[in-house]
Every structure is written in structure tokens, then in C-alpha cells.
Amino acid sequence: DDSANYNVAYGVTALDAITTGDQNVAVGYDSMTDNTTGAENVAVGKSSLANNTTGSRNISIGAASLLNHTTGDDNVAVGTNALYYTTTASDNVAVGMSALYANTTGAGNVALGKSALTANTTASNSVAVGIDAMKANTTGDANSALGKGALQANTTGASNNAFGRSALYANTTGNYNSAFGRNA
Helix, strand or coil, X not given: CCCCCCCEEECCCCCCCCCCCCCCEEECCCCCCCCCCCCCCEEECCCCCCCCCCCCCCEEECCCCCCCCCCCCCCEEECCCCCXXXXXXXXXXXXXXXXXXXXXXXXXXXXXXXXXXXXXXXXXXXXXXXXXXXXXXXXXXCCEEECCXXXXXXXXXXXXXXXXXXXXXXXXXXXXXXXXXXXX
């Protein structure tokens, strides 16, 4: 049978385009409205996962979280506007309002905290934990930041490690740096 099975939808236009996707849950106005064949997704909140078509195993909790996502798999977005601009990326985790907000295709990132990695667009394999951690990062790959404001000004620098509040705060394009401690 080619029809969709085991789906739950609650809200105006929630899951209204579904064709063969199975085991989806969509709660909220416009949640997963474009989903056709994506399976095992969870979307809770107005416009969460709204543009998803074929992406599977994504979790989107919060208004407009994963809003522009279309085909990537295995993303987790918790918080209003988390992973907002992500389109085809996979394997990202964003927890906090506007975490990984501008990310489009960057994969394998973890952002925990309000505005963590918020400007990230295509960088992959970075970890930011703390409010405003790696806030300005756009294309710098493989960075690690732990602490409020850690690596906050970093834009394109890669392979940096900052542990502590405001550690490597002013670094923008430097590579292969490590800083441990507050304001280091």
C-alpha cells in the first residue's frame, strides 16, 4: 500500500501534503505542511518543519524551528527559530532560541544555548555550549566553544578550542588556537 500510515496531525494545514511518509507527528498550525514522503519526524509548534518534504527522523519543537528545512535527516531543533534557515543539512542539534539560526547546509553541529552558533551558515562539525557561544561564526569548521560568549566573534577561524566564559572572545579568523579559563 502506497498510502501514509501511523501519522498524527493536529492543527490547520498540519501534514496536509503527506503522500507516503509514515510515523510522523505534527502539532500546530502549518507544522510539516509540505511533508510528502518524510518519515518518523516530530514537529510541535507553529510552522515547525513547515517546508520539510522528504527529510526523515527530524525533531522540531518550537515555533518556526527547522522552518526552511526540506530534505536533511536526523536534526534536532528545540526552541523558537532554532535551525530556522537549515535546508538540506543533516545531523545537527540546536537547543535554545535562535540556536544555529542561519545555518543552511552545515552538518554535524551542536549548539546549546540562546543564540549559540546563530550566524553559522555552512560550517560543519562545531560544538558551541553557552549563551552567545560562537555567535558570529559563519564558515569556520571544527571549532569547540564552552562557556557564555566563548569564541563569540569568531567568523571563519577553524579548529579552535575555547573553554571558559568569553574564552577566545575576540578571535575572528585565527586557526588552531586553544584557550582555557575565563577571558583567556
